[in-house]
Amino acid sequence: MEMDVPSTTADARASDGTSLTYRRWQGKESTQRALLIHSLAMTGSFWDETVAALDNTWDVIAVDCRGHGGSGKPPGPYTVESMADDVACVMDTAGWQNALIAGASMGGCIALALAARHPARCQGLGLFDTTAWYGDGAEDAWEGRARKALDEGLSALVGFQKTRWFSDAFREARPDVVEQTIDVFLANDVAAYAETCRMLGRSDQRPGLAGFAMPVEIVVGEEDYATTPAMAQAMHDVIADSNLTVHPGLRHFTPLEAPEIIAGHLAALAGRLD
Numbered sequence: 001m002e003m004d005v006p007s008t009t010a011d012a013r014a015s016d017g018t019s020l021t022y023r024r025w026q027g028k029e030s031t032q033r034a035l036l037i038h039s040l041a042m043t044g045s046f047w048d049e050t051v052a053a054l055d056n057t058w059d060v061i062a063v064d065c066r067g068h069g070g071s072g073k074p075p076g077p078y079t080v081e082s083m084a085d086d087v088a089c090v091m092d093t094a095g096w097q098n099a100l101i102a103g104a105s106m107g108g109c110i111a112l113a114l115a116a117r118h119p120a121r122c123q124g125l126g127l128f129d130t131t132a133w134y135g136d137g138a139e140d141a142w143e144g145r146a147r148k149a150l151d152e153g154l155s156a157l158v159g160f161q162k163t164r165w166f167s168d169a170f171r172e173a174r175p176d177v178v179e180q181t182i183d184v185f186l187a188n189d190v191a192a193y194a195e196t197c198r199m200l201g202r203s204d205q206r207p208g209l210a211g212f213a214m215p216v217e218i219v220v221g222e223e224d225y226a227t228t229p230a231m232a233q234a235m236h237d238v239i240a241d242s243n244l245t246v247h248p249g250l251r252h253f254t255p256l257e258a259p260e261i262i263a264g265h266l267a268a269l270a271g272r273l274d
Helices: 044-052 080-094 106-117 138-152 154-165 168-173 175-186 190-202 229-238 259-271
Strands: 008-013 019-026 032-037 058-063 099-104 122-128 216-221 242-247
Touching (some): 058 080, 080 190, 099 106, 106 190, 154 175, 216 229
């Protein structure tokens, strides 16, 4: 049975006072908790179709990260570590000691930081379309994207983004999803977007990987050239209890392009818990 309950919306407060909006779906027979963290310039709605593909045994939270959606948009700089602490604040507000933690792209970086900083809170990790480090030259590359947004507006990045987000076949088959995603992207606060880009350019989560003791599912699209299969393999090589799956035909936004597949990986992760 698919999840058939509506979401409720609530707010938490970060340690610096920033408001953090999140949505929660509580299945009628919920026994497993999952907290989901969206990609750059998206919101918690990024996970709607994935949650819909889960069954009523799940209790799910999807956050709007700081700088995004309904959450506060304080001035920078932002750090992945502070966003991980934000997630811990959301969990405290919801009364959760721990949960499966899953993130896509930026959300995966935050999930990695949460697992390193608050390991007891992470029963397992789902890392979708994620890298622990964007590589040499990342700060300059992300600064370039930030400057383009500030100087020319987010609309100047749409063509670049949508070909990274979705495979050619999906863009042709589901223009409605593509347009909805573009609308979310264009609704971003430009200053917050720029600070988040800079955050990702500085982020390096590699030092924590070898210490992870929880089960980890690493998933990437074969055509993902934003966080490549090679980047996923690099994490898999270091994280002891990890599985790696490369899906043919998918690109960077696997939860939007193939939500049933991602829901299946969350269920598989739950099945690996002791």
